[in-house]
Amino acid sequence: MDSNILNNLKLTKVAASKIDTFDFENVKFGEKFTDHMLVCEYKNGEWGTLEIKPYAPITLDPSARVFHYGQAIFEGMKAYKEENNDIWMFRPDQNFERFNKSAIRLAMPAIDETRFIGGLKELIKVEKEWVRKGLGNSLYIRPFMIATESGVIASPSNEFLFCILLSPAKSYYAGKIKVQIADYYSRAANGGIGAAKAAGNYSAQFYPTKLAQEAGFNQVIWTDSNHTHLEEAGTMNVFFRINDTLFTAPTSDRILDGVTRKSLIQLGESLGYDIKIESVQVDTILNAAKNGTLKEIFGAGTAAVVNQIEGFSYKDQYYQLPEMADEESYALQLKNALTKLQNKLADDPFNWTVKI
């Protein structure tokens, strides 16, 4: 950390906080934000002064590159409050590293650890009252970077804005979801930007997901370019349990290197699970569903942590997964173990939590 950067941080506080009128009980994920945000501009080849200021609109020229050429990346992270009021981030180093990998793939500038993690810490200190205690309660953190230079010229921008927003999130039970395995549409290309947390990847998913929803499903399980191997579930990584072995695809330039995914793998191994990081064929899952060995499917991501899947369709055929007692579910055991660790209600033998 470069203490000069943090010493020069410019802090402008709101005249009056809106926290007293904020409905923490009924907040919807990602909809409302705290009083302040962190911003930092990139210009003339370097990052400028960190600034924490009242949450406010962004004003850009209508020809700003982000509107036309999609240079935009983000991260999703969470912070948690312990019973003694200490606040903890979860593996911020992983998000910081991935953010810079995304930046490189999108021809955007990398940012230093002081501005990303150091700046985030300062922002959370200012907003500490917005972090609520209790299992599952958290502060959702949204760092993002957009191309701000004006001019409708199809080349990388030379000016960027880095920004962090904070949004209180409640523990919620999303329910089990039904998914459709993609046999035509794709989320990412071989040699494309699928591994980057890039805005463009999401815009590509919305229409096929809408079609799936119109057909009665919640999400799409994305497949490879030949639609023979399973890759991601909606905006999450995906795990398959056949008998007592848990499978998830290796990361690649098509698949996001999810922090929840890698944490669940380590956690599962520490719980003694048999976990195999290997490409899973659609045929394997169809056969396992037919012969009853397919026990569970679940998505893994920062927002929902774990999202259980109750069944899937492939080429208009629906496959329902078996009912399972909660205490036998790997999905629920992993979710429980990880959220307890994140909320400091269980030990953290991996040193994943970082105190603010």
Added chain:
Amino acid sequence: MDSNILNNLKLTKVAASKIDTFDFENVKFGEKFTDHMLVCEYKNGEWGTLEIKPYAPITLDPSARVFHYGQAIFEGMKAYKEENNDIWMFRPDQNFERFNKSAIRLAMPAIDETRFIGGLKELIKVEKEWVRKGLGNSLYIRPFMIATESGVIASPSNEFLFCILLSPAKSYYAGKIKVQIADYYSRAANGGIGAAKAAGNYSAQFYPTKLAQEAGFNQVIWTDSNHTHLEEAGTMNVFFRINDTLFTAPTSDRILDGVTRKSLIQLGESLGYDIKIESVQVDTILNAAKNGTLKEIFGAGTAAVVNQIEGFSYKDQYYQLPEMADEESYALQLKNALTKLQNKLADDPFNWTVKI
């Protein structure tokens, strides 16, 4: 056209035009804009009032969907002024149709012809002094749509902004360019958004293009998912001339249905060229380059119209195309014929030009 929509158009003019200080001779493509822009908001399931107002920044919540999930599409078009001061658009119906195809693929609302073409005509009438006469001079038109709803929720926005910017463009000779055939990176996925004029497609190209430029090339020729077939050149469609036959790939869900591409095909056929719309293999081009039958390669797009390619590299091997007299070049003949037609300096047997 719905005359009610046009009758209700709200027009606010600038206090003073900046046209007298505008350097038409030295303007760079896409860098500067006219006095006014057209805007229209989509909310509660419908498009609102058309508005022409002074060119001004756009103000959005920092959680606006376009910054996080990349719902953003655009078009590129041109208008031209005839010697008698009539102003003509070139095939606006084609851009209008493609804009709505892009919108559907990105889960964005389609827009009506009155707001798109009718609104554009009104805007150009207001800005008629900005369109300059002379072969190659034009007014570049940039319609675009962005997702404006706030909330970091990975689902389609319910609110959008449609906007048209105008930028005077000069005739320019870009020079012949050198290109690199992609053997690892991709622009688009099978079942992806490559056929849409979507912001996300461009952000995916910037980094591989930067690598190509660092290696001494101007652009990348994109290939299919196995990197065996040639698809697009940079942000243009691409044509290959082997002996006296001109090849270009058929459009697909990976390849943009370029208006310049389809116009050149029709124009070339009317000139008696032998044109084949078929997938072109990398191997075919390598062999043709080696045995001397590969005569020309050129890109086709709205900005440069035609961009000649002097050579290409594939897996670190460079292939130089033969020198050719200007009057023998299909690229230059087609460019000349199309720009004359667009500028009303030649007949328009296809009825492509539309008077404002």
